[in-house]
Amino acid sequence: xxxxxxxxxxxxxxxxxxxxxxxxxxxxxxxxxxxxxxxxxxxxxxxxxxxxxxxxxxxxxxxxxxxxxxxxxxxxxxxxxxxxxxxxxxxxxxxx
Amino acid sequence: xxxxxxxxxxxxxxxxxxxxxxxxxxxxxxxxxxxxxxxxxxxxxxxxxxxxxxxxxxxxxxxxxxxxxxxxxxxxxxxxxxxxxxxxxxxxxxxxxxxxxxxxxxxxxxxxxxxxxxxxxxxxxxxxxxxxxxxxxxxxxxxxxxxxxxx
Numbered sequence: 001x002x003x004x005x006x007x008x009x010x011x012x013x014x015x016x017x018x019x020x021x022x023x024x025x026x027x028x029x030x031x032x033x034x035x036x037x038x039x040x041x042x043x044x045x046x047x048x049x050x051x052x053x054x055x056x057x058x059x060x061x062x063x064x065x066x067x068x069x070x071x072x073x074x075x076x077x078x079x080x081x082x083x084x085x086x087x088x089x090x091x092x093x094x095x096x
Numbered sequence: 097x098x099x100x101x102x103x104x105x106x107x108x109x110x111x112x113x114x115x116x117x118x119x120x121x122x123x124x125x126x127x128x129x130x131x132x133x134x135x136x137x138x139x140x141x142x143x144x145x146x147x148x149x150x151x152x153x154x155x156x157x158x159x160x161x162x163x164x165x166x167x168x169x170x171x172x173x174x175x176x177x178x179x180x181x182x183x184x185x186x187x188x189x190x191x192x193x194x195x196x197x198x199x200x201x202x203x204x205x206x207x208x209x210x211x212x213x214x215x216x217x218x219x220x221x222x223x224x225x226x227x228x229x230x231x232x233x234x235x236x237x238x239x240x241x242x243x244x245x246x247x
Contacts, residue, residue, distance in 0.1 A: 091231075094155045
């Protein structure tokens with residue numbers, strides 16, 4: 001790996017970590033629950049980015065599955081939280 | 097309470113569930129040489145099923161999926177035990193696994209191992225246990241609501 005790529009990926013990880021810290025502030029402080037849900041969803045997206053840059057830094061392909069996995073889990077979790085906030089139940093008995 | 101129209105959620109679910117199912121089958125078969133295997137494949141399959149249940153509700157899913165997920169647990173455990181017992185027929189110790197190379201019509205030169213049968217047992221057990229836990233916890237609340245409506 002060239003030194004330029006290494007430097008750039010290190011800077012990118014630092015920037016994403018700072019962004020995750022701000023999102024953590026929103027998730028803790030957030031006045032309402034939807035704020036926290038959106039903050040947690042975005043933390044999941046940032047985790048995908050960190051895993052991708054880490055895969056570049058460690059020069060491995062095996063993190064690519066994990067990126068897709070985090071994306072799917074973040075989507076399912078956000079849908080479940082949104083359903084709970086809107087209706088109070090996540091899996092309804094009967095819906096037309 | 098007014099009825100909600102979740103058109104976007106239902107449409108995205110029908111597309112995304114196919115992607116998650118394909119990804120779970122990929123993870124299941126990738127387990128021999130890459131990260132993956134029966135456990136994470138089963139969890140991904142149950143994730144796709146949970147997404148279907150969340151966006152369509154119990155009543156529709158009971159019409160779509162007829163079988164009971166509780167039956168998956170004994171089926172998976174039986175497959176796992178039978179792959180262990182199968183090594184007795186060849187005079188080998190319990191849970192001995194073997195592999196061979198085959199010339200398949202489409203896939204070509206393929207490395208097939210009997211460990212995938214054990215993984216299949218793990219897969220079925222994980223799907224059965226996860227779906228049983230989630231659906232029973234969810235159904236508790238729903239039945240309470242249903243009996244309240246009937247009263």
